Amino acid sequence: MATSPIPALGKDLVGLEFLSQEQILTILDTAEPFKEISERRIKKVPVLRGKTIVNLFLEASTRTRVSFEFAEKRLSADTVNISVAGSSVIKGETLLDTARNLEAMRIDMVVMRHGSSGAAQFLADRIPSNVINAGDGRHEHPTQGLLDLLTMRDHYDRIKGLKVCIVGDILHSRVARSNIYGLFKLGAAVGVCAPRTLLPSGISDLGVNVFRRIEEAIEWADVLNVLRLQFERMKDGYVPSLREYNRIWGVTTQRLDSAPQDLLILHPGPMNRGVEIDSDVADGPHSVILNQVTNGVAVRMAVLYLLAGGQPDSAEAAKAEAEV
Amino acid sequence: MSAKTLLKGGHVVDPSQGLDEILDVLLADGIVASIGKGISAPENAEVIDCSSLIVSPGLIDVHVHLREPGEEHKETIATGAQAAVAGGFTAICAMPNTDPPIDNPAAVGFVVAEGRKVQAARVYPVGCISVQRAGESLAPIGEMVDAGAVAITDDGNPVMNSGLMRLALEYAQAFEIPVVDHPEDLGLSGGRHMNESVISTRLGLAGKPNAAEEVHIARDLLLAELTDGQIHLQHVSTQFGVELIRQAKARGVRVTAEASPHHLVLTEAAVEGYNTDAKMNPPLRTADDMAAVRAGLADGSLDVIATDHAPHHYDEKEAAFEDAPNGLVGLETAVGIIMTNIVGEGVIDVVTMIDRMSCGPARAFGLSGGTLSEGAAADVTVIDPRLQWTVDPSAFQSRSRNTPFAGRELTGAPHRTIVGGRTVWAR
Numbered sequence: 001m002a003t004s005p006i007p008a009l010g011k012d013l014v015g016l017e018f019l020s021q022e023q024i025l026t027i028l029d030t031a032e033p034f035k036e037i038s039e040r041r042i043k044k045v046p047v048l049r050g051k052t053i054v055n056l057f058l059e060a061s062t063r064t065r066v067s068f069e070f071a072e073k074r075l076s077a078d079t080v081n082i083s084v085a086g087s088s089v090i091k092g093e094t095l096l097d098t099a100r101n102l103e104a105m106r107i108d109m110v111v112m113r114h115g116s117s118g119a120a121q122f123l124a125d126r127i128p129s130n131v132i133n134a135g136d137g138r139h140e141h142p143t144q145g146l147l148d149l150l151t152m153r154d155h156y157d158r159i160k161g162l163k164v165c166i167v168g169d170i171l172h173s174r175v176a177r178s179n180i181y182g183l184f185k186l187g188a189a190v191g192v193c194a195p196r197t198l199l200p201s202g203i204s205d206l207g208v209n210v211f212r213r214i215e216e217a218i219e220w221a222d223v224l225n226v227l228r229l230q231f232e233r234m235k236d237g238y239v240p241s242l243r244e245y246n247r248i249w250g251v252t253t254q255r256l257d258s259a260p261q262d263l264l265i266l267h268p269g270p271m272n273r274g275v276e277i278d279s280d281v282a283d284g285p286h287s288v289i290l291n292q293v294t295n296g297v298a299v300r301m302a303v304l305y306l307l308a309g310g311q312p313d314s315a316e317a318a319k320a321e322a323e324v
Numbered sequence: 325m326s327a328k329t330l331l332k333g334g335h336v337v338d339p340s341q342g343l344d345e346i347l348d349v350l351l352a353d354g355i356v357a358s359i360g361k362g363i364s365a366p367e368n369a370e371v372i373d374c375s376s377l378i379v380s381p382g383l384i385d386v387h388v389h390l391r392e393p394g395e396e397h398k399e400t401i402a403t404g405a406q407a408a409v410a411g412g413f414t415a416i417c418a419m420p421n422t423d424p425p426i427d428n429p430a431a432v433g434f435v436v437a438e439g440r441k442v443q444a445a446r447v448y449p450v451g452c453i454s455v456q457r458a459g460e461s462l463a464p465i466g467e468m469v470d471a472g473a474v475a476i477t478d479d480g481n482p483v484m485n486s487g488l489m490r491l492a493l494e495y496a497q498a499f500e501i502p503v504v505d506h507p508e509d510l511g512l513s514g515g516r517h518m519n520e521s522v523i524s525t526r527l528g529l530a531g532k533p534n535a536a537e538e539v540h541i542a543r544d545l546l547l548a549e550l551t552d553g554q555i556h557l558q559h560v561s562t563q564f565g566v567e568l569i570r571q572a573k574a575r576g577v578r579v580t581a582e583a584s585p586h587h588l589v590l591t592e593a594a595v596e597g598y599n600t601d602a603k604m605n606p607p608l609r610t611a612d613d614m615a616a617v618r619a620g621l622a623d624g625s626l627d628v629i630a631t632d633h634a635p636h637h638y639d640e641k642e643a644a645f646e647d648a649p650n651g652l653v654g655l656e657t658a659v660g661i662i663m664t665n666i667v668g669e670g671v672i673d674v675v676t677m678i679d680r681m682s683c684g685p686a687r688a689f690g691l692s693g694g695t696l697s698e699g700a701a702a703d704v705t706v707i708d709p710r711l712q713w714t715v716d717p718s719a720f721q722s723r724s725r726n727t728p729f730a731g732r733e734l735t736g737a738p739h740r741t742i743v744g745g746r747t748v749w750a751r
Contacts, residue, residue, distance in 0.1 A: 017526065096642060116644035117528035118598035137646060139528030177528060201531055202522030 008306045012124040012131040015140035016181040024185050026312045028150050030302035031295070033316045037074055038297055047305055047318050048077035054102050055081045057113040057134070058095075063269055063293065064134050064144070068111050071300035077109075095119065099127050109307065112136075117174075130307040138172045143303060144268055145178030147296040149186065151288050152223055154295070155264055160187035165209075165217040167251060168227030168276050171198045171238075175268045179225055180206055193217035195249065197238045214249050218259045225266040226251050229276045242275050252278045262286055269293070328352045329745060330365045334374025334706065338381055339679040340695035349379055351702035354745040359696055374706060377739055380678045381696050382414025382703030384685035385655060386504075387479075387558055387582060387630035390416075390447070392438065393431075394423025399635040399723045401438040401447060404655070407633070407722035408445035409749035411655040412738030414703035415446040415693055416633075420457070421480035427452035427463040429471035436472040444748050445741075446703070448474045448691065450504065453492045459484050462491060469499040474689050477504035479558060482540055484510060486547065493553025500690060502556040502580065507540035507565070508532075508606065517646050519592040519607040527598065529645060534562040534613070537606050541565045545572040548579055556688055557581040559632050561606040563616035570625040580688035582630040583621045583680075585658050586728070587614065589665045594728055600641045600648035601728040604634070618671045627684040629677075631658050635724030653722045657715055657729050659707060663736025674709070702745035711737045711751075 008026050009019075016024065037043055053072050057065050065081065072079045082098075095114070102110065109130040112120055117137030124131040135141040153159055164183050170176045170192050183190045184207065192203060193211035204210050211217040218224070229245055239245045246252075256263060265277075265287045273279045282289060302315070310318060329351040336347040336359065348363035349356065365371045390404040399407075401418070408416045418435050420426030426435060432449045439447025451468035455461050457478045465476055476496060483489045483505060492503045513536035518524050520531025541557055545568060548555040560566055560581050569581050586604060591611050594602035602608060620626040634651025641648050658681075667677050682705070686694025693703050715732045717725035741749040 094639065094642075095644065095647075096639075114644065116646040118646070119644040121598055122644050136644075137528050138530075174528060177526070200525040201520045201533070202525050205522040206525070 008312055009303070011307070013142050013303055013307060014120045014124055014131065014133045016142045016145050016178050016185065017140065019185065021185045024146070024149070024182055027146055027299065027302050027306065028153060030306060030312050030315045031150055031298040033319050034301040034305070035295070035298040037301070037319060038294065043074050044076055045074065045319055046076045047310065048072065048075040048308055051077045051108045051308060052106070053077045053079045053109040053111060053304070054107050055079060055111045056098070057081070057083045059084065059113050059115045059135070061113050061134070064113065067293070067296040068134060068300050070297050071304055074297070075301055075304055077304070095123065096126060099123055103127050103129060109304070132303060132307065135174050138174050140178045141174040142178050143296065143300050144175050145182040146303070147292055147299040148179055148225060148266055148268070149182050150295045150299055151266060151292045152264065154291065155288060156222070159183065162188045162223060163191065163221050164188050164223040164225060165191035165193055165211065165221035166225045166227065167193045167214065167217060168249070169198045169229055169233060170194050170203065170227070171200045172230070172233070173227050175227060180208060191217055191220060195239055198233070214251065214255060218255055218263065221263060222261065223264045223266065224251060226277050227268065228270060229272060246275050250276060250278060251281050253280045253284065256281060256286070264288060266292055327745070328366050328369035329742070329747070330363060330369045330371045331374045331379050331704065331706065332371055334377050334379035336379045336696065337675055337678045338696045339675055340381065340683045341697055343696070344675050349696060349704065351704065351742065351745045355702050356696050356698050356700050358698055372740070376710070378674060378707040378709055380705050380707065381682045381694050382741070382743065383412050383659070383681045383705045384415045384691060384693055385413045385631050385633065385658070386417040386628060386685045386689050388416040388418055388633040388655065389421065389635065389651070390418045391635060392422060393434070397637050397723070401435060402442045403721065403723045404633070405439060405442040405444035405447055407653070407655045407720060409741040409743070410721040410738070411657070412659045412705045412707060412741055413445050413655060414705060414741060414743045415448060415691065417448045417450050417474060417689060419477065419479045420450055420452045425452050425457045426450070427455055427457065429464065429467040432468045432471040432473045444743070446743060448472070448689070450475045450477050452476065453478045453483055453503065454488060457481055459488060462488070462495060465495055466499060469501060473501070474691060475501050475504050475556065477506065479504065479506045482506050482508040482510065486543055489544065490547050490551060493547055493551040493555065497553060502554045502689060504556040504558060505540070505544050506558050507537050507544060509536050509539045512536035512539065517603065518595050519609050521592060521610065523592050523595065527595070532607055534564060534609065537562050538565050538568065541568050545569070545577055545579060549575065549577045552578065554578045558630070559584045559587065559606055560620065560626060561587045561609050561613060561617065563613045566616045566620035566625055570620065570623070573625060580627040580684070581625070582628045583617050583626040584630060584632050585654055585661045586652060587617050588621065589661055590728060598645040599728065600643065600645055601652060601726055603645060603648050603650055604652055605650040618666070621666070621680060622672050622676065627680065628688050629658065629662060629680045630685065631655055635722055636726045638725055641726050652727050653720065653724050656720050656722060657727060659738050660713065660715070660734035660736055661729065663707070663709060664734045668735065702742060704742040705738060706740040706742070707736065708739040708751070709736045711735070711739070713737055
């Protein structure tokens with residue numbers, strides 16, 4: 001029976017906090033068939049042919065921007081990239097004016113990275129195009145959260161019941177928040193481990209276990225999601241030195257070897273080898289850091305497809321159509 | 325216009341004289357000529373029927389940002405003084421954080437002169453504590469007082485240097501003016517955007533802890549005690565901040581303090597959804613803090629209700645939360661909010677409300693006003709306690725519209741505002 005399709009995600013993807021478990025699973029399941037496209041010799045399907053997408057990156061990004069751009073191109077969308085350096089933002093244009101001008105050129109979607117928390121919601125509330133949050137301040141980075149979930153699920157075939165500890169600069173991390181919301185929605189237990197200076201107020205009220213020392217976190221967890229320690233944090237006095245950070249909080253082979261269980265190691269990149277993570281861990285057998293990057297493209301294809309009105313159960317067919 | 329006005333049969337509430345009864349008030353030649361029962365109207369007097377209305381000494385707001393000079397797109401002395409009388413205020417104190425700041429006698433004189441031109445609320449300038457509000461050296465306080473300044477403050481900024489604060493508290497004593505502080509330790513709050521709590525964590529906004537405010541409240545109280553200076557603390561928003569002031573008053577420290585309407589009726593939950601109209605400094609706090617501010621207002625630990633009227637242009641608030649400025653316009657909603665949510669919910673009675681909005685402010689800043697005693701300036705606010713209305717920012721006299729109260733249904737509103745015997749605004 002033909003019923004009018006209900007949008008699986010609504011208009012925008014601003015964060016994982018207000019998505020349902022079902023919506024998150026829909027995205028992950030939709031990503032599965034899209035993984036294979038990137039393995040083909042001709043990596044392109046016509047799912048978003050004729051759609052115009054603006055990648056509005058008002059804060060520096062390489063990995064996320066490139067990942068979105070590959071996802072868009074592999075779905076045959078037309079894309080335009082705007083970054084701070086080349087934009088009218090540095091001439092003093094407001095975010096809203098930038099967006100309205102883009103709208104006036106009849107675009108379909110905006111993928112935005114912005115330094116201010118809430119910027120994605122701000123934009124989503126004010127323009128009719130689909131808005132995808134590619135990271136807003138220290139608020140959320142939903143596609144990173146989703147690709148982390150997909151990577152964990154690939155390895156364990158489940159999320160429910162997993163013990164996942166996020167390690168490092170939770171205070172400034174949008175990745176941490178999206179991980180926390182997504183993991184809870186799918187039934188995982190979540191821990192955080194960081195110097196107290198890098199933990200936000202009231203974090204335990206979100207239901208996470210707080211570990212004061214990395215050894216305790218390693219003993220507890222099935223998965224460590226290791227966050228980047230930005231060098232500016234040391235300058236601002238949150239930690240005394242990078243050397244001390246590595247000595248006290250670093251994820252090292254020695255520490256992992258003392259754990260009774262094998263831990264899966266994730267890192268959203270870019271890594272500071274020898275600071276929050278040692279090279280032999282990053283390159284070791286339990287690291288899925290590059291799988292995350294590969295999954296990032298598939299997850300973003302799924303999000304683009306669903307927001308454009310694609311139905312989850314047609315993803316396989318939409319993909320197959322391309323092979324003709 | 326008649327030089328004589330008889331306010332007939334109103335419910336006169338004047339805590340300065342202990343009045344809380346139906347009386348007539350005769351205003352003549354700019355002063356209160358007589359007050360009593362059954363005053364007959366002199367020849368040529370305008371008679372105003374005030375039955376079922378409250379007649380009080382003119383309301384005074386000691387914390388108003390008029391933005392002129394420098395940011396006239398947000399507010400001017402004229403539009404701010406008009407907004408004041410539309411909100412029932414007969415006098416306002418203009419904060420000096422303009423561009424350039426009011427840190428010299430000529431600038432003070434400019435505010436006085438512009439205020440007089442408007443013929444609305446009385447505009448009392450407040451001068452800077454420090455040159456350029458830079459927190460380094462004292463501004464010419466004596467000359468500014470001679471030019472009309474009624475107090476000094478670096479508001480917008482705290483005085484971060486405790487040594488300078490001590491000097492201000494000592495130096496100001498010669499002029500019998502209060503040193504007015506915006507208590508905030510920027511080391512704990514700088515670059516932060518809302519109350520620190522699980523809500524700030526969820527929204528990804530850097531939070532300001534209560535301690536950022538309390539550290540400076542405690543410091544200011546200690547310095548006032550050390551110097552026997554007169555300190556006035558602005559917009560107290562935290563539970564322990566109220567308690568510190570309560571304890572200091574019990575010790576005899578010369579301190580007065582403000583509660584802002586928004587801290588009396590809103591909590592940090594108003595920020596949800598990144599509502600920039602709920603972005604202010606100090607930030608909206610928790611329900612416990614709000615309850616403590618209410619209790620402090622009721623028991624007199626907080627002497628004054630002051631709006632911290634802070635106009636901003638709409639497109640400055642139309643931005644991502646972190647990029648939006650702090651503040652809300654408050655002059656035209658204060659009476660309705662206090663009548664509805666503070667008097668209406670039984671936190672204080674009308675007598676206390678008039679004390680905190682008229683007598684208390686006059687005492688704290690040493691202003692004439694705050695009384696309807698015979699011979700006092702005829703500054704009178706007439707309030708309709710039963711008028712039901714809905715906050716409509718598009719109807720504001722203020723040049724700005726930034727309020728989290730838009731659409732709020734209120735009971736009680738200013739009815740008529742009289743300054744120097746002359747009706748300057750009437751509904």
